[in-house]
Amino acid sequence: MTPTNPRTPASALHRSSGHAPVHLDLRQDVALLTAALIDINSVSGNEKVLADAVEHALGLLPQLELVRDGDSIIARTNLGRAERVILAGHLDTVPLPITEGSLGTVPAYWPSGAPGEGILYGRGATDMKGGVAVQLALAATMFDAGAEPDKDVTFVFYDHEEVEAVKSGLGRLVRNHGSLLGGDFAILLEPTDGTVEGGCNGTMRFEATTLGEAAHSARAWMGSNAIHAAAPILARLAAYEPQTVTVDGLDYRESLNAVKIHGGTAGNVIPDKCVVEINYRFAPDKTPDGAEAVVRELLDGFDVVRTDSAAGARPGLNHPAAASFVAAVGAEPKPKYGWTDVARFSELGIPAVNFGPGDALLAHKDNEHVEADAIRECLRALRTWLSA
Amino acid sequence: MTPTNPRTPASALHRSSGHAPVHLDLRQDVALLTAALIDINSVSGNEKVLADAVEHALGLLPQLELVRDGDSIIARTNLGRAERVILAGHLDTVPLPITEGSLGTVPAYWPSGAPGEGILYGRGATDMKGGVAVQLALAATMFDAGAEPDKDVTFVFYDHEEVEAVKSGLGRLVRNHGSLLGGDFAILLEPTDGTVEGGCNGTMRFEATTLGEAAHSARAWMGSNAIHAAAPILARLAAYEPQTVTVDGLDYRESLNAVKIHGGTAGNVIPDKCVVEINYRFAPDKTPDGAEAVVRELLDGFDVVRTDSAAGARPGLNHPAAASFVAAVGAEPKPKYGWTDVARFSELGIPAVNFGPGDALLAHKDNEHVEADAIRECLRALRTWLSA
Numbered sequence: 001m002t003p004t005n006p007r008t009p010a011s012a013l014h015r016s017s018g019h020a021p022v023h024l025d026l027r028q029d030v031a032l033l034t035a036a037l038i039d040i041n042s043v044s045g046n047e048k049v050l051a052d053a054v055e056h057a058l059g060l061l062p063q064l065e066l067v068r069d070g071d072s073i074i075a076r077t078n079l080g081r082a083e084r085v086i087l088a089g090h091l092d093t094v095p096l097p098i099t100e101g102s103l104g105t106v107p108a109y110w111p112s113g114a115p116g117e118g119i120l121y122g123r124g125a126t127d128m129k130g131g132v133a134v135q136l137a138l139a140a141t142m143f144d145a146g147a148e149p150d151k152d153v154t155f156v157f158y159d160h161e162e163v164e165a166v167k168s169g170l171g172r173l174v175r176n177h178g179s180l181l182g183g184d185f186a187i188l189l190e191p192t193d194g195t196v197e198g199g200c201n202g203t204m205r206f207e208a209t210t211l212g213e214a215a216h217s218a219r220a221w222m223g224s225n226a227i228h229a230a231a232p233i234l235a236r237l238a239a240y241e242p243q244t245v246t247v248d249g250l251d252y253r254e255s256l257n258a259v260k261i262h263g264g265t266a267g268n269v270i271p272d273k274c275v276v277e278i279n280y281r282f283a284p285d286k287t288p289d290g291a292e293a294v295v296r297e298l299l300d301g302f303d304v305v306r307t308d309s310a311a312g313a314r315p316g317l318n319h320p321a322a323a324s325f326v327a328a329v330g331a332e333p334k335p336k337y338g339w340t341d342v343a344r345f346s347e348l349g350i351p352a353v354n355f356g357p358g359d360a361l362l363a364h365k366d367n368e369h370v371e372a373d374a375i376r377e378c379l380r381a382l383r384t385w386l387s388a
Numbered sequence: 389m390t391p392t393n394p395r396t397p398a399s400a401l402h403r404s405s406g407h408a409p410v411h412l413d414l415r416q417d418v419a420l421l422t423a424a425l426i427d428i429n430s431v432s433g434n435e436k437v438l439a440d441a442v443e444h445a446l447g448l449l450p451q452l453e454l455v456r457d458g459d460s461i462i463a464r465t466n467l468g469r470a471e472r473v474i475l476a477g478h479l480d481t482v483p484l485p486i487t488e489g490s491l492g493t494v495p496a497y498w499p500s501g502a503p504g505e506g507i508l509y510g511r512g513a514t515d516m517k518g519g520v521a522v523q524l525a526l527a528a529t530m531f532d533a534g535a536e537p538d539k540d541v542t543f544v545f546y547d548h549e550e551v552e553a554v555k556s557g558l559g560r561l562v563r564n565h566g567s568l569l570g571g572d573f574a575i576l577l578e579p580t581d582g583t584v585e586g587g588c589n590g591t592m593r594f595e596a597t598t599l600g601e602a603a604h605s606a607r608a609w610m611g612s613n614a615i616h617a618a619a620p621i622l623a624r625l626a627a628y629e630p631q632t633v634t635v636d637g638l639d640y641r642e643s644l645n646a647v648k649i650h651g652g653t654a655g656n657v658i659p660d661k662c663v664v665e666i667n668y669r670f671a672p673d674k675t676p677d678g679a680e681a682v683v684r685e686l687l688d689g690f691d692v693v694r695t696d697s698a699a700g701a702r703p704g705l706n707h708p709a710a711a712s713f714v715a716a717v718g719a720e721p722k723p724k725y726g727w728t729d730v731a732r733f734s735e736l737g738i739p740a741v742n743f744g745p746g747d748a749l750l751a752h753k754d755n756e757h758v759e760a761d762a763i764r765e766c767l768r769a770l771r772t773w774l775s776a
Contacts, residue, residue: 141649146642205655217667218589218726220630222749227664231622238616242608255608257616259655264648267593267667267696271647278614279605279655292474308655338606361610 021056022049026140030379031116031372034133035108038122044167047071047159051091052159059134063143064155064193067177071159073138074180083321084152086186086350087382088170088341089132090161093124097366104167119369131189131356132157132377137379142386149386151321154183161341166308170341174348185321186345187382191358194374194381196329197336198250198315198322198353199284200343204291205308206278208233208299214265214272223270227263230274236257236298237278245283248315250335252283255328256295277307281337284312284346313343316351321365328385329355357380396717409444410437414528418767419504422521423496426510431482432555435459435547439479444547445524449530452543452549455565459547460557462568463527465540471709472540474574474738476558476729477520478549481512485754507757515751519577519744520545520761525767527691537774539709542571546573549729553698558729562736573709574733575770579746582762582769584717585724586638586703586710586741587672588731592679593696594666596687602653613656615651618662622646624686625666629713633671636703644683666692669725672734674698696770701731704739716773717743720739743770 021114022034042050051071058064064075071091096106108125112118122129135155142149158169165171174181196349210230219287242254256278263274282291288309296304316322317333333353336342338360357374412424430438439459446452452463459479484494500506510517523543529539546557546767553559562569598618603611611612630642644666651662670679676697684692704710705721714721721741723728727749730740 018530048401172569203606203656216726216749217643217645218591218644218645218669221641221667225645227649228622228626231619231626232651234616235623238613238619255605257605257608257613258652259605259657259659260652261615261662262650262661264665266648267647267665268591269647270645271649274649276641277655281606288719338604342501361604361607371647387712 008124019248020053024053024057026057026136030133031120031375032078034375035115035138037133038108038124039106041106042091042093043095044160044163051159053134054102056100058139059319064139067180067326069173069176071171072173073157074173074177075155076180079148079152081150081152084154084183085184085321086154086156086181087135087138087189088156088186089128089135089189090158092159092162094162094364096123099145116372118372120372121369123368125370126191126358126368128190128356130370132359133375134189134379134382138382142217147387148384151386152212153386154181168342174344181348183350185319185325186350186352188340188342188352189356190311190340190354191356191360192354193359194377195331196326196353196358198333199247199313200338200340201252201281201283202286202288202291202312203252203310203339204280204282204288204306206295207305207307208276208278209303210274212270212272214271217268217270220270226271226274230263230276231285233276233302240298244343245285245287247283248317250315250333252335253337254283255281257294282312284314310339311343313346313352315353319351322351322353325385329381345354403509409440412441412445414445414524417504418521418525419489419508419763421501421525422518422763423508425517425521426496426512427494429482429494430479431483432548432551435479439547442524446527449527452527455568455741457561457564458557459544460561462561462565464568467536467540468539469540472542472571473709474542474544474569474571475523475577476544476574477516477524477577478546479524480547480550481515482550482752484511504760506760508760509514509755511756513758514579514746514756516578516744518746518758520765522577522762522770526549526770535775541774542569558732562732569736571738573707573713574728574738574740576728576740576742577744578728578742579744579748579751580742581747582745582765583719584714584721584741584743586705586721587635587701588724588726588728589640589642589669589671590674590679590700591698591727592670592676592694594683595693595695596664596666597691598662600658600660603658605656605658605698608658614659618651618664621664621687621690628686633672633673635671636705637704638721641721641725642671643669670700672702687709698727699731701740703741707739710739710741713773717769731767
């Protein structure tokens with residue numbers, strides 16, 4: 001919670017913990033740095049050791065102002081540049097694989113047998129220790145050989161991304177240190193396979209409930225079957241053709257799905273309740289209220305309750321900082337379908353894109369992995385842009 | 389397992405248990421006897437105390453040959469009569485109500501404040517300690533005042549009726565003591581509100597499963613939704629019109645229902661599996677295979693697995709013993725919709741009916757109850773028939 005002096009050795013901050021922070025060499029090859037990050041288990045709720053190591057390493061860099069809040073860290077240059085950009089990533093991962101012998105576990109694993117060459121396996125390899133390693137490597141080297149970036153940079157490392165939104169470390173930073181998060185453009189280093197993915201779809205959850213009347217299943221006519229009553233809900237969802245909406249030049253493909261269903265209490269009882277859980281991923285041209293109206297119209301006549309909602313984010317690629325970034329990366333921007341924390345920057349009025357190493361489709365998989373060269377290429381692209 | 393000498397005092401059988409059996413006065417008013425039975429908790433698996441008490445009380449009656457098997461008891465007269473009838477009932481109940489302050493609990497409760505008058509509440513009041521009390525009262529008094537019944541009688545008291553069929557005490561008796569269960573006609577004293585309910589519908593369970601392909605719900609087009617795929621299953625079940633089939637003069641109304649549904653694993657994953665559990669209650673003119681064919685035709689094209697099956701029982705009211713019983717009771721016989729153990733007698737080639745005090749619709753309810761006079765009327769009807 002307390003801003004710390006950037007010159008204070010990080011080790012001094014942790015005398016009370018009784019453990020010296022793990023040392024991270026931020027100047028080593030960025031793929032090897034990724035492996036070092038994977039070696040530190042940081043499943044959501046267990047980010048402290050990694051956050052300590054990151055804080056300690058960044059504390060050795062005199063150009064950065066550091067703020068620690070829980071297991072989140074903000075590190076800012078104060079060069080007085082006209083533009084400030086934000087590079088953000090989360091420190092936590094989903095839980096380790098349960099399957100014995102899975103590759104996506106701790107410590108990191110190089111099938112090539114040669115650390116730094118080829119593919120790197122391990123929890124967080126894709127989502128998103130490669131991106132965090134790129135942030136750290138940039139922070140450590142951006143002033144090398146007398147170079148000075150032409151933009152001010154705010155690095156954000158945060159906890160609790162992979163769990164309920166209410167626990168989000170980034171959400172907490174926005175509340176506690178919103179002024180330190182200001183900027184003109186934000187890049188979230190979530191895996192995008194090296195392309196630029198702009199904005200994100202919103203996401204909303206609903207419960208559609210049918211009620212019936214319980215009765216013994218041998219005398220079904222004494223009751224009313226709530227599961228049978230849910231047939232039209234499923235039929236309408238199955239028949240619905242999701243829209244594709246163009247926003248700021250990117251095509252956002254929507255999804256509307258039943259994700260869970262449960263009904264019935266016993267094998268000999270006519271079910272008196274059935275609940276269909278629905279997830280709507282909607283394009284960022286829609287407000288949450290507008291998205292809700294789509295679902296309510298489709299399921300007109302049914303008891304539908306909205307249970308969760310997160311607005312999408314427009315890609316904002318028309319902003320100058322975004323345009324120069326896209327030009328530096330040199331790849332055609334794509335829309336982001338999954339909801340990501342770009343939406344939190346969008347709420348602060350900061351256009352944001354996703355750009356990071358690794359294939360998002362591998363995220364959370366037991367065989368999560370990333371190409372060493374993809375991490376290096378991401379670092380190269382960002383370094384080029386920052387010093388342009 | 390071992391047949392015991394009917395003259396052996398029951399107390400001698402239980403020296404090892406260290407507890408004397410509860411004393412039951414079989415000659416008291418049959419409604420008060422019902423209350424005494426309710427006072428002994430006999431939730432399925434916990435029938436021993438009640439079975440000990442019943443065995444002890446019957447062991448004092450010299451006209452009866454006793455066999456105990458687990459917590460089931462067979463008690464037979466051996467009068468050399470041309471006809472033998474079976475009076476059967478289960479000793480166990482469903483679990484006690486969870487709801488605090490419910491009436492259907494132990495001990496028995498008389499809202500009138502006058503034991504024996506009006507309505508009797510308590511677990512088993514309906515299902516089926518009233519019927520068991522009638523059995524016990526008949527056994528104790530059928531030889532009173534020099535009377536001798538004109539039929540041999542086999543009383544059967546058994547455990548584990550309210551749980552999985554594989555645990556059924558009656559099923560075990562059929563396997564271990566089938567020859568002692570022979571007879572011309574059986575009456576199961578399950579609650580029928582004093583009418584005669586003949587035979588029973590069969591029951592069969594199925595699982596209809598749809599499979600899809602998991603994907604992140606933000607990229608639904610990468611997967612395939614198993615819950616959406618279940619829509620036609622529910623629609624066909626909802627649209628199906630169950631048959632009513634006349635068998636031996638009674639109209640058996642069928643039921644075909646989804647009783648449970650579950651699908652989906654997480655709020656952000658396209659579900660790859662959905663399972664609909666289906667219960668078909670079919671008229672006793674159908675074999676299980678014939679019943680299965682009905683469901684398979686309705687759900688043609690879907691993966692349907694039969695998981696459980698119990699044949700129905702024809703009412704057999706054309707049998708002389710059944711006809712004389714119906715005449716003695718004097719009420720129009722009705723079909724039984726729920727599956728009951730009459731089907732086990734039917735499998736042994738013994739026509740069987742349900743006839744007992746209490747409303748079957750109250751069975752298993754927290755406010756289970758029975759009219760004292762209904763129990764007395766059931767006893768009167770059976771006593772009249774046996775001594776006719």
